[in-house]
Amino acid sequence: MEIKQLRYFVTVANAASFTRASNILHVSQPALGLQIKKLEDELGASLFHRHSRGVEVTEAGAELLKHAEHILEKVTAATAALRAPRIQAKQRVRIGMAPSIAAMFAQEVSAAIAQHPGVQLDLVEATSTILSEMVLSDSVDFALSCETLPLPPTNREHLLDEPLFFVRSAHDGVPRETSITFKEAARHPIVIADPMLSRVLLTKLEATAAALNVSLDVRKVLPSVDAVKALVEDEGAYTVMPYVNVRRECERGWLHAQEIVSPTLSRVVFLLTPPNHGLSHGATSCCAIVREVMAVNQMHYCRPAHLASTAQPGAVRVSPRPRVPLLV
Incomplete structure (x- = not known):
């Protein structure tokens, strides 16, 4: 073995x-x-x-x-x-992460790298567009970034395909299925969160709709994930986003997420490294640890552990959520 x-x-x-x-x-x-x-x-x-x-x-x-x-x-x-003995002194390694990636993996990455006594880790959270600029300027050693347009002029390693989910209110009275076809999802009015104003998700949805010859009803594109989630929960809107963005709300019974199928849609997570020089010994070791952590933990964070559709009707207890006024 x-x-x-x-x-x-x-x-x-x-x-x-x-x-x-x-x-x-x-x-x-x-x-x-x-x-x-x-x-x-x-x-x-x-x-x-x-x-x-x-x-x-x-x-x-x-x-x-x-x-x-x-x-x-x-x-x-x-x-x-x-x-560790090969490193004469603690080597500072700076890793950049997009916010949603940090929500999934920052804690595990930090814990794993803490086992490497020769490295002092600095985690930096920034949008994917800014992360590519930080890699190019050596403000970070490497970064974990989501898709951006245009593609950054860095070295890019495809690390992860993060599935996209159709998100609806848990109170809309619709049976809680675990998946939904793209054509069925396209029949609903959709609100999109685009914090970076990159149009990556909108472009992906429009291209898929065109390939399937279906219409897409996008009502709003907002720069705030929280604002879009509030519209879904409070006003019965619908959205498309990775599960990590709605994990807390789904686990508490406020929102319900269905994986989009036929075709499956995903967001790509990239490892960005400098194009003009290699990584230090410490950064190379940290890269290997990051790959291992993401390989072991991706299923836990990218998909629900269990979905409410597996329970009998009425068996899911939905906790009322405190309402906070929303300004959009």
Whole structure:
């Protein structure tokens, strides 16, 4: 049994898909499948159930997953400990993150890098457009950025496809389905949040609507995520955004999120690095830690742990939310 096989196994289990896992790991699907098959042969047990939507762990796979995650944490800690003596003094590493990415991964990234005693970490939160400028000016060593238009003149590594969700009020009386087709979502009037005024999401929705030959009813484009969420909850509007932006409201029963399918839509998360020079030893180590953290934790933050549609009618307790006057 090899560490690489355990890392591949954990990534497939968390991604629930060989396709997504191969993109995260930057290996081909046949190579990934071969390593999983070798692991299954060595253990004498099937680790995954395959189905049309992807994969899920078997009972044996669930047991292995608990141990594998613990082993990989120990390996990461050991690697950091062995690398530490090579650094003569603490090296300052500055990582930029877009706000929604920071909400998903900042805490885990900070905790993982804290195991690396040779690094002093500074986290900087800024919009994706500003982050690309900070990378180019060396104000940060590297950054985790969402899609922007135009594309930044930095080196870009595709780290994550963050699925987009159709968001509605939890009080609209509609059965709580886990997904919705793009055509069905397009029948509703939509309000879009665009804090960077980049039109990236609007352009993506318009291009998909044109490809499907359907009309898109966009009523407003506002520069505030909170303002759009308030319109959805209080005035029955609809929106499209990543789940992390509405995670708290969905978990409290105020909003309901449905993953958009046919086609699936996603927002790309990029790792931005300087185009004219390499990274320092500390920054390179932190990059590796960031990739590992995102691979292990993406399913937890990018999708709901469970959806209210799985419960019986009336079984979901919706907590009343205190109302705050909204100025738009």
